[in-house]
Amino acid sequence: MAETLKVVVTGAAGQIAYSLLFSVAKGDVFGKDQNCCKSCPLFLLDIVATDDPMVAFKDADAAFMVGAMPRREGMERKDLLKANVKIFKAQGQAMDQVSKKNVKVIVVGNPANTNACILSKYAPSIPKANFTCMTRLDQNRAQAQIAAKLGVGNDQVSNVIIWGNHSSTQFPDVAHASVTIQGKTVPVPEAVKDDSYLKNEFIKTVQQRGAAVIKARKLSSAMSAAKAACDHMRDWFCGTGDKWVSMGVISDGSYGIREGLMYSYPVRIQDKTWSIVQGLTINEFAREKMDATAAELSEELDAAMAECEA
Numbered sequence: 001m002a003e004t005l006k007v008v009v010t011g012a013a014g015q016i017a018y019s020l021l022f023s024v025a026k027g028d029v030f031g032k033d034q035n036c037c038k039s040c041p042l043f044l045l046d047i048v049a050t051d052d053p054m055v056a057f058k059d060a061d062a063a064f065m066v067g068a069m070p071r072r073e074g075m076e077r078k079d080l081l082k083a084n085v086k087i088f089k090a091q092g093q094a095m096d097q098v099s100k101k102n103v104k105v106i107v108v109g110n111p112a113n114t115n116a117c118i119l120s121k122y123a124p125s126i127p128k129a130n131f132t133c134m135t136r137l138d139q140n141r142a143q144a145q146i147a148a149k150l151g152v153g154n155d156q157v158s159n160v161i162i163w164g165n166h167s168s169t170q171f172p173d174v175a176h177a178s179v180t181i182q183g184k185t186v187p188v189p190e191a192v193k194d195d196s197y198l199k200n201e202f203i204k205t206v207q208q209r210g211a212a213v214i215k216a217r218k219l220s221s222a223m224s225a226a227k228a229a230c231d232h233m234r235d236w237f238c239g240t241g242d243k244w245v246s247m248g249v250i251s252d253g254s255y256g257i258r259e260g261l262m263y264s265y266p267v268r269i270q271d272k273t274w275s276i277v278q279g280l281t282i283n284e285f286a287r288e289k290m291d292a293t294a295a296e297l298s299e300e301l302d303a304a305m306a307e308c309e310a
């Protein structure tokens, strides 16, 4: 039996957590021989339900930060930023005091990238690399679009990249992706043979998917978001092998992105440590899109900092 983990799920009464808790408890994330406290049945030793962050985050090994207000139809992202960043300031301060210094944190609550930055800023004793945000849902959506276009299973498509913000400025990029069709692995652009689709409809569909779900359900995505959060944390704990995944991580300036932004990059993960995939060729089209989403993140971060300091 592996060591017992303490797993925190914030917003545990909400619609994403409704699907997330079950997957965590049944071993889909940390493995089937792993005990997880503070979630729910099957591999559980204990559950603690609390609204006190000092209790919730005490000795945490992993945290799914889901608790935040979701956007509804008619709301702007700015409305969310105002409502949600202060939650992450208070939770960061608590984590700083009581969580393990190697706690691994995924922020799901929107605006996820900026909330993760704020959380990290207010938990300075925990390494910045331990704070990430979720863009795996966008990656899964992008993979699904390509798979459907080519008539293959989602798992046959690899190394799709999401650059930047989990928002409508994100850049889903298949320039370095590959697909296996009838046993043969080829670059996605070669298989799709439709540059105009890849540069327009594909990107727009992935960028707008969250808004389309809100329009259709009058609620934001839930089960797919929970599944993506599990994918993200499982890969962080178990590794990515020779594939890449996309995660919002703190920028070290890679690919010319402002240092300190929580920017989604392609990463490899080994021994529970992520590293940004380096050396990819960035053409003019990609450069423009990567910079546009970075500009939005810079603006968001500045607004969030002002809100936290007000």
Ligand SMILES: NC(=O)c1ccc[n+]([C@@H]2O[C@H](COP(=O)([O-])OP(=O)(O)OC[C@H]3O[C@@H](n4cnc5c(N)ncnc54)[C@H](O)[C@@H]3O)[C@@H](O)[C@H]2O)c1
Pocket: 010, 011, 012, 013, 014, 015, 016, 017, 066, 067, 068, 069, 070, 071, 087, 107, 108, 109, 110, 111, 112, 134, 135, 137, 138, 166, 220, 221, 222, 225
């Ligand atoms: N990053 C992504 O890909 C992605 C995808 C889908 C949704 N989201 C975001 O995830 C968040 C949660 O979505 P949901 O549909 O589960 O919302 P929800 O409203 O169903 O659940 C959120 C829960 O958080 C709780 N909460 C509010 N303030 C809190 C606080 N200060 N501390 C702890 N808990 C608090 C609420 O009581 C509620 O139970 C939203 O911000 C949504 O926009 C992100």
Ligand SMILES: O=C(O)CC[C@H](O)C(=O)O
Pocket: 070, 071, 110, 137, 209, 210, 211, 213, 220, 221
């Ligand atoms: O609020 C939004 O636009 C997106 C909601 C959610 O993050 C999603 O991607 O489904």
